[in-house]
Amino acid sequence: HGQVKSLSPSTYWRRIQSSIYNSKYYSSNYSQSCILIPNFDHTLSNSEFNAPYSISKQLWGLPLWRQSLGARFLLFNKHDDAYLEYDGGYALVAKVGWSRKYFRSGFDLSMMPPAGWMSPDRDVSPWDWSLWESSTSFNNSESLKLLKHRNDLKYFVSFKGVFSGWRGKLDGLNEMEGARIVSSDKEGNESYEDLMRYSQFALCPRGNGYYSYRFTEAIAAGAIP
DSSP states (O other): OOOOOOSOOOHHHHHHHHHHHTSTTOOSOGGGOSSBOOSSOOSOSSOOTTHHHHHHHHHTTSHHHHHHTTTTBEEEEOOSSSSOSSOOTTOEEEESSOOTTTOOTTTSEEOOOOOGGGSTTSOOOOOOGGGGSOGGGGGSHHHHHHHHHTTSOOEEEEEEEOOOGGGGGGGGGGGSTTEEEEETTSOOSSOHHHHHHTEEEEOOOOOSSSOOHHHHHHHHHTOBO
């Protein structure tokens, strides 16, 4: 609902928007809809300095929003903070990384952490989720290739990333047999992807938010998060 000038749409928002448009429940007629979704990127996936203020201003510029104070609206949010960073009125909020303090049980929606390849600031190639959907998908060569490498694991547990905050303590795990802990600040032969592909367990410590892209990526790579 609403055609207004907004922030540049992120890849994350475009995927959500595409899913909505392709849904059999979608309607362009707001009077026939029980749920309204703002027609601009309000996810804060690509958050500029004044993004929360800009989004709030756009929302309150919508006539139906002002009439209902956000009731009947559904908002999507992927920011690292554990709460909605702008005035969401009475709207339902589907968010990644909620904390119990701000999550309204029976009202808000808690979403699974997205894979890193859905975020333009992460250089991670997409692993094909379709390879894991059903047993019939294992008949093609790509599926067999992916399954084969799971029988040739190099590491028991692995991690590659920035050692900020308490993550620095992970370096001590290298003393454990079968562990490979690599700081992204240091040069290494192993890529982020290969470490996950050839590990039985992939550590998924939180970063700035209460969630980690690694959780989804580890599953897609066939590792145990």
